[in-house]
Amino acid sequence: MAIPLFQLKQQIVDACHRVYAKGWVASNDGNLSVRVDGERILCTPTGISKGLVAVDDLCVIDMEGNKLEGATHRKPSTEMKVHLMAYKERPDVVSVVHAHPPYATGYALAGLDLGECKLPEVVIALGTIPLTKYGLPGTDDLPNKMREFIHQSDAFLMELHGVLTVGQSVLNAYFKMETVEHFAKIDFIARQLGGARLFSKEQAEELLAARARYGVTTPNIGCRAADGYAYPPEFRDHPGPGANPGPGIPDDRLVEEVTKRVVQALKAKN
Ligand SMILES: [Zn+2]
Known part of the structure; x- marks a missing residue:
């Protein structure tokens, strides 16, 4: 009503x-x-x-x-x-x-x-x-x-x-x-405190699968886990909008992000 x-x-x-x-x-x-x-x-x-x-x-x-x-x-x-x-x-x-x-x-x-x-x-x-x-x-x-x-x-x-x-x-x-x-x-x-640790893909996908139990039906395309991208069950077989390179990181940003991380890793080594 x-x-x-x-x-x-x-x-x-x-x-x-x-x-x-x-x-x-x-x-x-x-x-x-x-x-x-x-x-x-x-x-x-x-x-x-x-x-x-x-x-x-x-x-x-x-x-x-x-x-x-x-x-x-x-x-x-x-x-x-x-x-x-x-x-x-x-x-x-x-x-x-x-x-x-x-x-x-x-x-x-x-x-x-x-x-x-x-x-x-x-x-x-x-x-x-x-x-x-x-x-x-x-x-x-x-x-x-x-x-x-x-x-x-x-x-x-x-x-x-x-x-x-x-x-x-x-x-x-x-x-x-x-x-x-x-x-x-x-x-x-x-x-x-040194940076947050991330859930593993398995842990994250377990949480994403629990959405149905909580009655959450709004768009959710997953998130970046420690060992890869975690998809909700509906995208696992047919990756949806969350397919590579991952949501929230459009192509141009991904290149930027990768470059940034490579530079950071090189700096850390030196
Ligand atoms: Zn404003």
Whole structure:
């Protein structure tokens, strides 16, 4: 049954306040949205802190981004182009959250993805968290660059920018943002301690196979394990989008990554 608009508004406002309280945005950064029905999206407006946003500030837009409802002085967030791309490409997506949580955004700025198999919950819930290609915010460039990644996961590090998560409800998309930031923070700490160890392919594939038990059905194309790429059961016989060179590492990045690792290995030897 469809959730009434007033309830969706409250859910978005609550999530905005949490995002702000968590320190995942500064000033007027970040944007959130939720599908109202097949043709309408409820979204945050531009130019307001997520810590101050109230139900009357929200806008309803159509699938092309035109404002249908909302206070006259409020305009939909300029980043709705990215949200609309996600809704159009993924009919399963009900809500989208974009923020700049410091640890995960640090990875996005350093050019690192979160595509390695490390924490059980992350392997099960998200698999890889790819690093999408940079696109100019507020323009069609950003959704166009992110489109190629949108079917790979429910969470994305946006190169030189921030993080985007999608979910089956506002809370679900919000929780995925929480998972990404928590994972990035833990991995950052592990790096200070000499680097995290990865699951073996066998251990990771065991976790990926457990997704069905937990009722996780969202896209998951696996992750990089210690001894190779770990695929979820559905891709094992016929490698899907996770086929070599591995998701999150498009061809040009793979060359870059291999070069970087070879240089590192040579340096370590000398
Ligand atoms: Zn942003």
